[in-house]
Amino acid sequence: MGRWEPDTRGRLERAAIELYLEQGFDQTTVAQITHRAGLTTRTFFRHFADKRDVLFAGRRELSERVAKTIAAAPPAWSAARAGASGLNIAAAALQLRREEAKDRRALIRSTPELRERELLGYAEMAETVAEALTDRGLEQRAARVTATALLAAFQVAFEYWGDHPDRELPQLVNETLDELKSIAGSDF
């Protein structure tokens, strides 16, 4: 794998995040990143689709874990409960990387481009969850509503977590899911 200096991708990732934090995302050029990593510009784009992609690496893997969790949920569980169990896995995984998440959040909040990409991540996750729910037999549109609403709660919990770093994300997710329940229980 590593023929020259090892861990090319890792070096690029670290250099990028360092520079994004030091100077801001917009002020950082890909040339600066690759220079710090001792590589060329072209190599950066062989490892990442674009400048933003560096910050959203583990997304697909996380989606897969969520999907598997939902598929493994007891058939007796409601769709919402099965989906929620998937989100709890995701929350637990993210809780383990809270320091990393803090940096990421600071960048995302200050850069609309990054916010866009983050939202795309949520949407893809919602699609994954919806698919997992249809596989359990739920009708398609209901699956999409369920999945998107669950991700909505997750999203709010995640943002709240940013403002309250002492709290535990899985716990916060459960709280927002409860809020979601009580909302729908109201009279509208």
Place this chain on the structure above:
Amino acid sequence: MGRWEPDTRGRLERAAIELYLEQGFDQTTVAQITHRAGLTTRTFFRHFADKRDVLFAGRRELSERVAKTIAAAPPAWSAARAGASGLNIAAAALQLRREEAKDRRALIRSTPELRERELLGYAEMAETVAEALTDRGLEQRAARVTATALLAAFQVAFEYWGDHPDRELPQLVNETLDELKSIAGSDF
């Protein structure tokens, strides 16, 4: 206002959408757009923030209408109901432009960049709704969960509308909102 040929912005908008539909978004350059509109590239970026912005013009105006509707809802209504009334206004407004919406949707579905921008629009709308709900006295996190969940239902309805153009969007929004209710009513 219009000193040379009138309606500069409108000409750019029409030229852009025509070309996006004819050739695809990625294959269209800003130079092609401005050439068709009889203007220069620089002028394009004086009217639109970027290539994508052309397709998301009326967003802010719509957000304001939604916010006003929520603010004007009877104080006795639940937050969810007040928010839903705002979304109904938005749905009615979009229903009037269903032909235009059809083109937009075709483009957005075939171009991830545009999908990102659309999601940002939903997120901004959710923020607007959340703010309107906190103004009604709802606690902040609950307002965010409510707003984001409502937009989730709206989003699913909007996408469903794309596949079922004969249906009426306001009606579809009500249906997905009902689905949202029954989800939260289940046992999770």
Place this chain on the structure above:
DNA sequence: CCCGTGATGACACTGAATGTCATCCAGCTC
């Protein structure tokens, strides 16, 4: 020891987006 594979370097190129200054037109003033 050679050869193939996969990753990197080097180079050229397109196109988005921005900054800057000159230019033009409309309406207003006197």
Place this chain on the structure above:
DNA sequence: GAGCTGGATGACATTCAGTGTCATCACGGG
């Protein structure tokens, strides 16, 4: 009606993201 002013456009230069292409290098297998 001559001149002024302000907002909008044209013209030009520039930076930088992202892509295509080909040469080059290191490693593992034969």
